[in-house]
Amino acid sequence: MVKQSINFDRSNLPQSVFNVKTVKQLECKAIDTLGITMYELMLRAGQACYELARAQWPEARHWLIACGHGNNGGDGYVIARLAQAAGINITLLSCNSSSNLVNQEANMARNAWLSAGGMIYDPDIIWPENIDLIIDALLGTGINRAPIAPYNHIINMINAHCAPVLAVDIPSGLMANNGITPGVAVIANHTLSILALKPGQLIGKARDYVGVLHYHDLGLAILLTNIKAPIIRYSEQDLVRWIKPRRSSMHKGDNGRLLLIGGDLGTAGAIRMTAEAALRSGAGLVYVLTHENNVTPILTARPELMVDILNEKLLKKALAWADVIGIGPGLGQRKWGQKALKIVSGNKNKKPMIWDADALNWLARNHDNRQNRIITPHIGEAARLLNVSISEIENDLIYSAKTLAQRYGGVIVLKGAGTVIVSETGNVVIIDVGNAGMATAGMGDILSGIIASFLSQKLKLIEAAYAGCVVHGATADAVCHQRGMRGMLATDLLKLMWQFVNPETRDH
Incomplete structure (x- = not known):
């Protein structure tokens, strides 16, 4: 099902583009130089995604949030907790509902969701009928191969559903460094790029999956201004x-x-x-x-x-x-x-x-x-x-x-x-x-x-x-x-x- 939204105005996006390895280094630099914890970055990312979702779909009252096993999933748990606190009905699917997640920060975010009274559902549940927004927090930028079960099953379910989709950082299944899709990938209406733009959001098959691209620097703009980007994005601006302008005295x-x-x-x-x-x-x-x-x-x-x-x-x-x-x-x-x-x-x-x-x-x-x-x-x-x-x-x-x-x-x-x-x-x-x-x-x-x-x-x-x-x-x-x-x-x-x-x- 094609869910794309066409957006020609990308004037709010930065020029600098970074590969995944460099983005990880930026995160580490924020921790070392600014004293920000990785969990704080996760909280900021979740907050940014939550605010974008509310701004784009203010009438949506039942969100389905699909969470993976890494930091992208941790962002999803943060989004779920914020949305539930605002009175939004949340159905949260997890690919790791009963085991520890890959990172400590993602576990912290999941525990905070559970402590707030949140429920976690297995990926094979029958979806509620009244879902009016889907948040893709499955795989993020770290993958380098085709999604496997249960991720590919959830991605197919997302793409078959009529609700709009917001992808956290990058649509799951789209490779962040090159924009290829070795398997299935989420077709998003909107994508929020976190901390930095990645090449795979702009080249290759990106336009088939990203939808309208947004950006949030998580309050770390000071770090980005002092780093030379390996890739530059140019647009009409x-x-x-x-x-x-031509000189008035010009001739052919x-x-x-x-x-x-x-x-x-x-x-x-x-x-x-x-x-x-x-x-x-x-x-x-x-x-x-x-x-x-x-x-x-x-x-x-x-x-x-x-x-x-x-x-x-x-x-x-x-x-x-x-x-x-x-x-x-x-x-x-x-x-x-x-x-x-x-x-x-x-x-x-x-x-x-x-x-x-x-x-x-x-x-x-x-x-x-x-x-x-x-x-x-x-x-x-x-x-x-x-x-x-x-x-x-x-x-x-x-x-x-x-x-x-x-x-x-x-x-x-x-x-x-x-x-x-x-x-x-x-x-x-x-x-x-x-x-x-x-x-x-x-x-x-x-x-x-x-x-x-x-x-x-x-x-x-x-x-x-x-x-x-x-x-x-x-x-x-x-x-x-x-x-x-x-x-x-x-x-x-x-x-x-x-x-x-x-x-x-x-x-x-």
Whole structure:
């Protein structure tokens, strides 16, 4: 049963993202430096979850709370005690109803629940009919394999129920470091991330399970400000970092000369979308080299472009003219496109480039390492570039992006639901915009055009990748607000992109 809630406003979430090991270290640091006990942290986490539940579902009068054997379960016992004290009817299921829990703090929370008159039920009971809220406090962030009995049984029961679900820290069964689901996982309406955001809440399958993501620092913000996060989350609010207002005296030459190469027979649309996206995001001059049959249709559709036939003479001349080079959309795998790639690949200058689509298929067979290039693979292309299976890429997107950066150099944009960007220095960024409406033909061509345009406007490679991906996803979210996800076309983004590439209009 799909229970998800769609939320495009994530402005209240922090930028810093930490893996599970680092979060554990943060907890230990709080204990050592601030004199806070682990049980106090558990009480704070339970309080935060209880308050969020009351705020989101104020009319809910009968909560079912599913508790596991660790600290996540301890949080659940705290939530139960607070809710019962407020007059809410609680049905609490425990996977360890008669034995000690893993941690002392979780045992303390359970004993406090029992001392307050709370009841604990076995996981195989028949659920009451009037449950109107479910709290998932089963497994938390510590698991690294598929849930087993009785956890998988409870997760299936939660997903089959019609009541909304709040997940404590992360939906049970979703891996906190990579966002994969090796077995069943709770489909939550809302998730409260505790102390820090984790990668698995943002990438991989996260959006299928997390619902609306919330965050609480448990009063430990002072600790987080002094620690450099290994992963950064960027969203629409960050566009001001890279896209500045234009000088009044600017002319088209100030905004770059961009050469785009692609569009074999039957794929004129790909290079045309890339080129128009480049214009719509601010490139000064865009010159397209394509198959001769595509020249007239592209010029007719978008007369602001310069379009010519792709041949060796014109390509070499254009490479000398351009400030930035983009190659791949619609290029195909025939000798015609292969020759163009060989010429571009052999080019000795250090001009910034973006390679996408068919250029990546060529690169997978002809490895090279360049510092002046952005590549934008989706998961299938990444698998070919690394000569591994798609599942290996999906199982660790961050590691895969880092490996791509080491092998091919420059900047890697590993596209997906939670795009991962990595430079050869190893800095990791997750782009936290976009929606499932983007799962349609041409979206990658639009992205290539936006990134290439920002390169032509003098952004550094890594900045153009960040800004391009955020503009791309934020525009798709704006389209979704207007018209929904299903039936979204890549060209729909061209009509709304101005909202995000113009600082003077972005807030209006």
